[in-house]
Amino acid sequence: MKIVAQVKLMPETEQAAALRCTLRTVNDLACWVSQVAFARGVPREYELRKHTYAHLKAEGLGAQAAQHVIKKVRDAYTTLHANLRAGHLGKPTSRRRVKAESKPIAFRPEAAQPYDDRCLSWQYDAQTVSIWTMAGRIKNVRFVCSTDALKTLRDYRKGECDLIERDGVFYLIATCDVPEAEAFEPDGFIGVDLGIVNVATTSTGYQAAGRGLNRYRKRQLALRAKLQKKRTKSAKRRLKERSRREQRHVKNTNHIIAKTIVTEAERTAHGIALEELKGIRRRVRLRKPQRVTLHSWAFAQLGGFIVYKAKRAGVPLAYVDPAYTSQMCSQCRHIDKRNRVNQGLFICRGCGVVAHADRNASHNIAARGAAVWTAGRESRVPATP
Incomplete structure (x- = not known):
């Protein structure tokens, strides 16, 4: 690695x-x-x-x-x-x-x-x-x-x-x-749901709220706009001094979140299941005010941090298809777009279970991760007649 x-x-x-x-x-x-x-x-x-x-x-x-x-x-x-x-x-x-x-x-x-x-x-x-x-x-x-x-x-x-x-x-x-540690056989999988309101939510109960990070980004965006509007030498000097400050803050936050998730997985002998989010910026259609938030969200960086830290610790990894993870009930597997009442509330139309939407999605990701891991170990050789 x-x-x-x-x-x-x-x-x-x-x-x-x-x-x-x-x-x-x-x-x-x-x-x-x-x-x-x-x-x-x-x-x-x-x-x-x-x-x-x-x-x-x-x-x-x-x-x-x-x-x-x-x-x-x-x-x-x-x-x-x-x-x-x-x-x-x-x-x-x-x-x-x-x-x-x-x-x-x-x-x-x-x-x-x-x-x-x-x-x-x-x-x-x-x-x-x-x-x-x-x-x-x-x-x-x-x-x-x-x-x-x-x-x-x-x-x-x-x-x-x-x-x-x-x-x-x-x-x-x-x-x-750096040599990768030998991966152990997991007792189960921790599902990790990545988002904007909540940066990361795991099936074990850990939740990294994005409120503070989003508030920090909005404050930095407003400050940059204010300094750029002045167009003075001192404003340009301040902009140069503050360059990459937001990147460093987000990178440090992502390191902390990734380390917390990997440490929990290593302690409990679990693997980590992640969503395959490649190409999400091209697939998702948002209103103009929401595009800045999506395109400044470093989900790929956080995923990369989780991957390399997991490999160094020998924690197994599984990538799953993110389709319908936010609309599927983790209890009865009923899929309905109306299950997701709003950003934080999930109410199943099939069995009536009420749960936090991101936590429900993380349980679905964990189940899919276990299925992917098991399917990878199963033999594909046809049975002997």
């Missing part, structure tokens, strides 16, 4: 200048490579290398750095074409898609630059790195991180690392190949 560990670099003044110059240079050259690729119809990486490698070397890039710049550009176009094929940028005639296809991909001056072990080495005991820059290789660049992150780096770091600059601060994003 691959996860990332982020460390914060603490360079001296000269070291910071060298790192900043390196990022600006490699990303400027990446934009040039992107223009060449666009003009030549985005050839394969080997073909693109023949047209650009000599120029990159002449500009002062090392061999490995030049290779990484070319590969970064080719990977960016691969991602773009995949999004076009999947329809993520709209229909062929949409303005967004035409704009994406009509010009070369551009790279921000502080965009990430990949490093491999030939360009970057780690000294874990001293908590320093040695890294290639345009000014030569600089050594003894200090970094800081948590104790757990340092242990993960020391034991499992493998592959490339990315150097990025964010608000004037440099970070290294390292890939770690």
